[in-house]
Amino acid sequence: MKIARFSRIGFILAAAGSAVGLGNIWKFPYIAGEFGGGAFVLVYLFTVLLIGFSIMIAEMLIGYLGRKDTVTSFEELAPKNKGMWKYGGFQGLAGLFIMIFYSVVIGWIFNYIVTSIFSLPATVEEAEITFTTMLHTDFITQLFYHTVAFIWITYVVNKGIKGGIEKLNMILMPTLMLILLGMFIYATTLGAFSQALEFMFSPDWSKIDSNAFVTAVGHAFFTLSLGMGAIMTYSASLEKHSNIVKNAFWVVFLDTSIAIVAGLMLFTFLYQYGGGPAKGPGLVFISLPAAFYEMGIIGNIFAVLFFIALAFAGLTSSVSLVEPMVQYFIDRFKWSRLKSSLSMGLFFYLVGIIALLSNIEGFQEALTWGDKSFFDWVDYVTAAIMLPAGGLVMALFIGFAVEKSRVEAVMRPQLRGAFEIWYFSLRYITPVAMFIVMLSLMGAI
Numbered sequence: 001m002k003i004a005r006f007s008r009i010g011f012i013l014a015a016a017g018s019a020v021g022l023g024n025i026w027k028f029p030y031i032a033g034e035f036g037g038g039a040f041v042l043v044y045l046f047t048v049l050l051i052g053f054s055i056m057i058a059e060m061l062i063g064y065l066g067r068k069d070t071v072t073s074f075e076e077l078a079p080k081n082k083g084m085w086k087y088g089g090f091q092g093l094a095g096l097f098i099m100i101f102y103s104v105v106i107g108w109i110f111n112y113i114v115t116s117i118f119s120l121p122a123t124v125e126e127a128e129i130t131f132t133t134m135l136h137t138d139f140i141t142q143l144f145y146h147t148v149a150f151i152w153i154t155y156v157v158n159k160g161i162k163g164g165i166e167k168l169n170m171i172l173m174p175t176l177m178l179i180l181l182g183m184f185i186y187a188t189t190l191g192a193f194s195q196a197l198e199f200m201f202s203p204d205w206s207k208i209d210s211n212a213f214v215t216a217v218g219h220a221f222f223t224l225s226l227g228m229g230a231i232m233t234y235s236a237s238l239e240k241h242s243n244i245v246k247n248a249f250w251v252v253f254l255d256t257s258i259a260i261v262a263g264l265m266l267f268t269f270l271y272q273y274g275g276g277p278a279k280g281p282g283l284v285f286i287s288l289p290a291a292f293y294e295m296g297i298i299g300n301i302f303a304v305l306f307f308i309a310l311a312f313a314g315l316t317s318s319v320s321l322v323e324p325m326v327q328y329f330i331d332r333f334k335w336s337r338l339k340s341s342l343s344m345g346l347f348f349y350l351v352g353i354i355a356l357l358s359n360i361e362g363f364q365e366a367l368t369w370g371d372k373s374f375f376d377w378v379d380y381v382t383a384a385i386m387l388p389a390g391g392l393v394m395a396l397f398i399g400f401a402v403e404k405s406r407v408e409a410v411m412r413p414q415l416r417g418a419f420e421i422w423y424f425s426l427r428y429i430t431p432v433a434m435f436i437v438m439l440s441l442m443g444a445i
């Protein structure tokens, strides 16, 4: 069978498509808001550069050397203890778990594209009622759009790396960047732009406690798509002699700049037309539509374009969340792509319905444990435990398990003088940092 490989630009767009997702446009602004902006943003940027970039290189390297699904790649690269290391490859499961709530959120976004065409809420209160009514009572609408998301994602994944995933990203990613850039330029002309700048970049260190710190680190992982085999699976389809460091740089650069551009734009609109940076997950679904309303007709256009961009960001990430396990069943069990895509799709679709129900009145109670609904649990367990654990395993794997000579042969020519620093950081700095993050997120310290 001929193996389809990404083109260079196709790979960068696909990996950036994976990284740029709901995390950048939906999550980042609201958690930055929750933790008071500036200082939080700087901790996040620092983590992205210090830990994120080096793990991104490690994850790409495992895929590039392994050339197979994540489990087989781990197995083949481990000189000893193959049986144990192969479990490292099951980090791909995290992607399917993330999809359980991710697909539901994409469904909300589809719904908002359609409703924004006709009307926007006139006040924040009205916006809040619209959103919470949908969330807590409107099962049918949510189910309908969750189904649309499932069909679209499964269709693209079924078309494979080249004909599905690369194509999707080649169209959606440039469109998304154009939309965001256009809206960002508009935002720079508004008076509140300087307030947004101030909010995002002037640090107030008193707001940073250990909780803010670990949230920033956890988010750096989530936003870069690290620790669940997405980047690894894509990298298995890299051309021979690809420059991993350059690719990793582009992905980190695009992901970070898009988060900053989106954040500045949103906060400008919220300062100018709304009540400033609102808190909580409702930011883009509640405060933002009300701010768009204040802008008049251009607000309507912006609202539709914004939710389209958000949907595109979510869809390009979704295909990368599903692909690792799809590839696993194809490689290991010789399933057809159709069977594999459909089975993985049905998994997140059906469990996603339970997540959806866990927000619906009448079902909420039965589907809530402790202080979190099933929906929130999935979000929490994946971001707080699974991704950092995946990152930890990869750092240890490249740092200690794979022979240094093998790592060096590929990476030294690309990293040159920085090779030893990168290697040292993977061996000692990253594992310790990841371990601390996991412990604190689990509430152990």
Ligand code: PHE
Residues within 6 Å of the ligand: 018, 019, 020, 021, 022, 023, 024, 095, 098, 222, 223, 224, 225, 226, 228, 230, 317, 318, 320, 321
């Ligand atoms: N990076 C994506 C986002 O920011 C989410 C994601 C996580 C995608 C892990 C793939 C793997 O929304």
